[in-house]
Amino acid sequence: MADTRERRWRGLDRLDARNRPPRSLFVALLLASVTLITLDYHGGPDSAMEPARRAVGEAFGPVESVTATVVRPFTSVPSWLRSQGALSDEIRDLQAENSALRNEVATAGFDRNRLESYDGLTQAAQDLGQALVPARVVAVGPSQSFSNTVTIDAGSQAGIGPDMTVVNNDGLVGRVLRVTRSTATVLLVTDTESIVGGRVGSSMEIGFVHGRGSLADDGGLDLRLVDDAVVPAEHDTVVTWGSTSGPYERGVPIGEVTEVYSSLLETSQRAVIKPFVNFSALDVVGVMVPTGTTSDRAVVEADGALR
Template sequence: MAIDTRPPASRPNPQVRRTGTSRDADRDAGRPARSLVVALVLASAALMVVDKADGSPVDPVRRVVGEVVGPVQAGVSTLVRPLVDLPDTLRTNGSLRDDLGRLEAENADLRSKLDKAGYDDQRLADLQGLRALSGDIGYALVPARVIAIGPAQSFSSTVTLDAGSDAGLHPDMTVVAAEGLVGRITSVTAHTATVLLIVDDSSRVGGRIGDNQELGFVRGHGTLGTDDRLEMELADHNLVPKVGQSILTWGSEGGSPYVAGVPIGTVGKVYESLRETSYRAVITPAVDFTALDLVGVVVPYGTKGRVIEGGAQ
């Protein structure tokens, strides 16, 4: 019998070899046989081919699986979707709030413009009317705005304008609106002017009937409301005015305080004064004295500054 004379450290270890073999066997035991893998692959391919055909035998199974699994998938999706969509929802809500704020601001701006549109349109119409009137009467106009109405305790019908001596205004100047005669300036400061309206009971204006040039005197009744009234007494007491006739200013010497040719109003009705054996005409004013805004003060052509002249400003 041969004796192994090699040192113990260099001798082969039978236990180790056996252990390694055992490990390989255990690892192989966990794997499916190669033939089984091939069979499964072939079966999957065959199933795919069969499923492609019309009237696939897999359809009933698919329907059963769908009926069982479908509601479960829908329920899980319903529960999970809010959590998945939460970041987008937060971003979307913030964006919607920003859009809402922007739209509200735009809406407020549009509402403001709409509310102001009527006022701007009226002022434009007044300005165009003043241009036309300037050409009709042959004078330039200094534009001004009515900023106050005289107090009731003053017992006079007056308004205050936002232009005064700095704009070249002085007492006894004619004041008109786009529709016709407003009154005359009675006093001024550097930046304002007081206007006595023709409806004041102290006002007297020389007027003429437009279609026959008959002269008379127009006086006011001191009211500003719906009872705004003017009366005209003709110089010819035997002449009977006709309803609807227009009344214009006949003018003062040098155009002060009233220039000629400015509309005063129209004849509303006529009555006979038995005491004075004459006829009087009730005049409907051309101007609405409760809605005065933009007016013009009559000045000679060539006046420097901001003036309106016969259709060109």
């Protein structure tokens, strides 16, 4: 009896020694991870990891595009069941028309103010209508990574570069962080790292729109106005403020004000904005590029023509 137990224990010992992960390798890998973190964190935008990111992106981008293309017919099956064939088309067209009209109404105040202010902005009006490179979302970063980023299937070959504005037919989606040949990574405006210069359409007041990191429908964005004397009204539309050097183009609708908070402790007004874009169902997006950009696909020009 004791003998068998002895043998079994010995056997366990042997197995245990074989299974026990080597401590030295573990420590080496931990140190390697910490080195990566340090390199990337202190390097910032031009860290040593950027070339690696680009190389991995070149490899993974096409695979993600293909997977998304394969998966797409299956994910649209529920919509076929709800509304067959022609009905589904009709609904899509109506939705597109609806959001186009909503955009028009939403930016009406902003447009009128811009014309009234007459400060040379009208001269740029023809530039405001920008060419769009159409693209589809092929990969979405998991929320476990605590950042809101997506990959789109258009890259440097399509004429896309870092810091370009990404929109869909509802409003502002985000900006391009980095590109590979065939894909681009987009930072959504809901990401906690995202800050967009915003302007309240009715009062022309400027502020900053911060993401809250939530993709939920009731997630919302935070708007902090620069001038703390101004209280944004509910249902005011917020559009991008835009600058010549900054990443976001001017006058893209972001969302509407749903709640306003003001506290004595905070120096500025804080308003919650409900974005026009449904971030949990992103699909077709457009990247704003300068007119005349050469692209590997048809570009939607400012007047709506395909080129």
